[in-house]
Amino acid sequence: MSVPDPKTRLDRRAFLKTLGSAGATATFVAAAAPQSAQAATAESLRPDIAAGLTGGKWEKAVALSTAGPGGNLNWKPGDSLKFLPPEKIPRGKAADTLATLPKAKLLTIYERMQLSRKWETTFKDLFVGGKDGLYGSFHPYIGEEAIAAGVMTALNDDDFIASTHRGHGHLIAKGGDLNKMSAEIFFKETGYNKAYGGSMHITDMSKGIMGMNGIVGAGPYLAAGAAMGALVRGTKQVAVVFHGDGAANSPYFFSAVRSATNYKLPVIFVIENNFQMIGVAMSTVTPTKYISDYVKGLDIPATPIDGNDVSAVYTMAKAAVDRARAGQGPSVIEAITFRWLDHSGFAGARVGVDGAAGLPYRSDEEVRAWMSRDPIARYKALLLDRKLVSPGELDKIDADAQKTVDDSITFARNSKNPDPATTALNVYANGAVAATQFFNRQGLAG
Ligand SMILES: Cc1ncc(C[n+]2csc(CCOP(=O)(O)OP(=O)(O)O)c2C)c(N)n1
Numbered sequence: 052m053s054v055p056d057p058k059t060r061l062d063r064r065a066f067l068k069t070l071g072s073a074g075a076t077a078t079f080v081a082a083a084a085p086q087s088a089q090a091a092t093a094e095s096l097r098p099d100i101a102a103g104l105t106g107g108k109w110e111k112a113v114a115l116s117t118a119g120p121g122g123n124l125n126w127k128p129g130d131s132l133k134f135l136p137p138e139k140i141p142r143g144k145a146a147d148t149l150a151t152l153p154k155a156k157l158l159t160i161y162e163r164m165q166l167s168r169k170w171e172t173t174f175k176d177l178f179v180g181g182k183d184g185l186y187g188s189f190h191p192y193i194g195e196e197a198i199a200a201g202v203m204t205a206l207n208d209d210d211f212i213a214s215t216h217r218g219h220g221h222l223i224a225k226g227g228d229l230n231k232m233s234a235e236i237f238f239k240e241t242g243y244n245k246a247y248g249g250s251m252h253i254t255d256m257s258k259g260i261m262g263m264n265g266i267v268g269a270g271p272y273l274a275a276g277a278a279m280g281a282l283v284r285g286t287k288q289v290a291v292v293f294h295g296d297g298a299a300n301s302p303y304f305f306s307a308v309r310s311a312t313n314y315k316l317p318v319i320f321v322i323e324n325n326f327q328m329i330g331v332a333m334s335t336v337t338p339t340k341y342i343s344d345y346v347k348g349l350d351i352p353a354t355p356i357d358g359n360d361v362s363a364v365y366t367m368a369k370a371a372v373d374r375a376r377a378g379q380g381p382s383v384i385e386a387i388t389f390r391w392l393d394h395s396g397f398a399g400a401r402v403g404v405d406g407a408a409g410l411p412y413r414s415d416e417e418v419r420a421w422m423s424r425d426p427i428a429r430y431k432a433l434l435l436d437r438k439l440v441s442p443g444e445l446d447k448i449d450a451d452a453q454k455t456v457d458d459s460i461t462f463a464r465n466s467k468n469p470d471p472a473t474t475a476l477n478v479y480a481n482g483a484v485a486a487t488q489f490f491n492r493q494g495l496a497g
Pocket of ligand 1: 216217265266267298
């Protein structure tokens, strides 16, 4: 069996063949990358995978996450993330463009990024601290806030968004209601879904929020459909779908982008490339260096940008929105970013500490490097460096944002649990009939 040489560009076919013959289904595998910080021993992998990858001559193995971002071996050692400038203060044309926005808008961007960060951080502390007995899925967006904030700044209130399982930041950036969202996480009757949805089903059509969505890859068609509706009605509304790098590998993404290009739909595909799909190494599923390369050939704008720089996100989103409203069709924006915490829940997180450590599919060094590119700190530095706002104004927003978050949690705690009699209501099927049928099948009908 031939073994791909990980020191050079990966031979994907050989690699996947090797993986297949080793019976591996995914996750992180091993390669020799001398710059690695997090070494995994051969013993820590399934022996058949280890033997398959090394031809039995195992010497030293390291997690793939260090060979390229997220373990994407289409990156060669020494490649740099040119779209992630090392500077702490974003500069250049995008920053100049953002700086022309009215001050109130600049402050709203900052406020919504902080609300998102503080709301999720507070919930992280509540989940980890365990006092409120919280349970259920919670996919944190911490570290990715500039994407939602930048895109939403380019949208009108009546534009549509389709969100993901990682959707709290999208809702907050579009002006959603924190009280109702907190109450939903507490499963109280005052929640967005009256306690029956939880984090992944929050929807607010009054704000054009077509819903968070637990089905990976479902968003592209929802947004394309909303865009088609807007086109037919002639309303000039635009639809945006946010989704991850993993979802971009779904057939729905390809199909929706192709159809949207064909019909020149006013839709924007925003790929939040955080290089992580739960714990799957990108090398096993991603055949290109950039996800946006997937749509080459359609002749639509498809650009990787620094997703941790709100000025880059806003400027690119504004161009895409203008193009969509002018009837020129869709765009793809690949916002490069990183999530600080675990995929879902809070493994490796501690109360009062940012980021999660010790997760098996990434190195702590990688996490620290990305945390040093904190999108909020960088936006704050930009605002202050250009004297667009005063430090006192930002301090007040910080304090007010924390109070709003805390108030929403008090609201949730003080709300009632749902009445069990409402269980079968608010479902698409006729709830009462469906419940009767269910109880009959179970032999429980009274
Ligand atoms: C259709 C479907 N397949 C699989 C899953 C399980 N799943 C939940 S999140 C996830 C990874 C998604 O990765 P990505 O799209 O990159 O988003 P991220 O979590 O990184 O934000 C998977 C496979 C699912 N929810 N839906």
